[in-house]
Amino acid sequence: MRFALYGNTYTTKLKPFVQALVNKLHASKSTLVIHHTYYDLLQHDIYFETPPQLFSSANTLSTMADVLISVGGDGTMLSTIKYVQNTDMPVIGLNAGRLGFLANIAKDEIDVAIDALLNNEYTIETRSLLRLNTTLNLFDGFTYALNECTIHKRDSAAMITIHAYLNNEFLNSYWADGLIIATPTGSTAYSLSCGGPIVTPDCANFIITPIAPHNLNVRPLIIPDNKTLKLKVEGRQNNYLVTLDSRSQTINSDFEIILTKDQYSFKTIKLNNQTFFNTLRNKLLWGIDKRN
Numbered sequence: 537m538r539f540a541l542y543g544n545t546y547t548t549k550l551k552p553f554v555q556a557l558v559n560k561l562h563a564s565k566s567t568l569v570i571h572h573t574y575y576d577l578l579q580h581d582i583y584f585e586t587p588p589q590l591f592s593s594a595n596t597l598s599t600m601a602d603v604l605i606s607v608g609g610d611g612t613m614l615s616t617i618k619y620v621q622n623t624d625m626p627v628i629g630l631n632a633g634r635l636g637f638l639a640n641i642a643k644d645e646i647d648v649a650i651d652a653l654l655n656n657e658y659t660i661e662t663r664s665l666l667r668l669n670t671t672l673n674l675f676d677g678f679t680y681a682l683n684e685c686t687i688h689k690r691d692s693a694a695m696i697t698i699h700a701y702l703n704n705e706f707l708n709s710y711w712a713d714g715l716i717i718a719t720p721t722g723s724t725a726y727s728l729s730c731g732g733p734i735v736t737p738d739c740a741n742f743i744i745t746p747i748a749p750h751n752l753n754v755r756p757l758i759i760p761d762n763k764t765l766k767l768k769v770e771g772r773q774n775n776y777l778v779t780l781d782s783r784s785q786t787i788n789s790d791f792e793i794i795l796t797k798d799q800y801s802f803k804t805i806k807l808n809n810q811t812f813f814n815t816l817r818n819k820l821l822w823g824i825d826k827r828n
Contacts, residue, residue, distance in 0.1 A: 538566065541568065542571045542605070543606070543607040544615060564650065593619070594620065597619050617665070652808065663682060665800060685778070686717075687714050688777040694772045696713070697711050701766040710746050710754060716730060717744055717745075717795055722743075762797065764795070768792050
């Protein structure tokens with residue numbers, strides 16, 4: 537089996553875990569491919585039996601590997617989207633971060649996870665992607681989000697007004713610090729912290745969650761993901777922030793934001809002993825009560 541390895545950062549405290557992963561892959565006679573900047577971080581601290589191949593783009597990766605292993609937290613896993621894009625290559629997350637809803641393989645489960653992959657003891661989950669449609673050349677053309685798109689006021693400026701239209705039908709004018717449009721995957725991220733609902737990954741929905749709304753009766757709303765959402769922003773300041781997952785850019789209020797479900801999807805690997813509800817209970821500490 538051919539494995540690709542990707543990470544954003546590396547510290548010496550991760551050496552035992554990354555080395556164990558590399559050793560396991562070598563022991564299984566698997567092909568190892570590493571992102572070129574991640575290899576730069578590893579090469580002086582991690583021992584490789586044979587020099588690994590390197591990749592730098594989605595075009596090269598698609599011909600070199602079958603599975604991409606993300607080493608880090610959920611943010612690292614989000615950044616893998618630009619390398620798998622429309623290739624249908626599945627991604628598995630080794631959690632070297634903190635909470636880890638997406639990157640949910642613990643560091644002490646490396647052997648079990650690799651064995652499960654080699655023995656085909658897993659399923660592939662399909663996660664919806666949100667697409668930002670605009671006439672501007674934003675985000676270097678990479679206008680996809682796995683978690684959410686957020687419209688937000690800049691700095692400490694006064695709140696903004698976001699006019700929302702669903703399939704060109706007026707929905708609402710949100711007076712708030714901003715607005716989150718989340719996928720089911722992103723329902724456990726920023727949207728959840730702002731009072732949004734948890735949605736299971738297989739739902740065909742998006743969630744509209746206001747950030748600190750001026751009117752307290754404006755609540756999060758779940759909409760079908762086959763709708764087109766159009767947003768127009770106004771406020772005292774002419775500029776505001778648009779984010780896709782962890783990436784952000786400043787644009788002005790002259791432009792409309794149009795959001796749709798993308799035709800492609802993100803593939804994640806779920807081991808057979810994992811379920812979404814187990815993850816919720818473990819990560820959110822459900823049931824941790826002395827009465828249980």
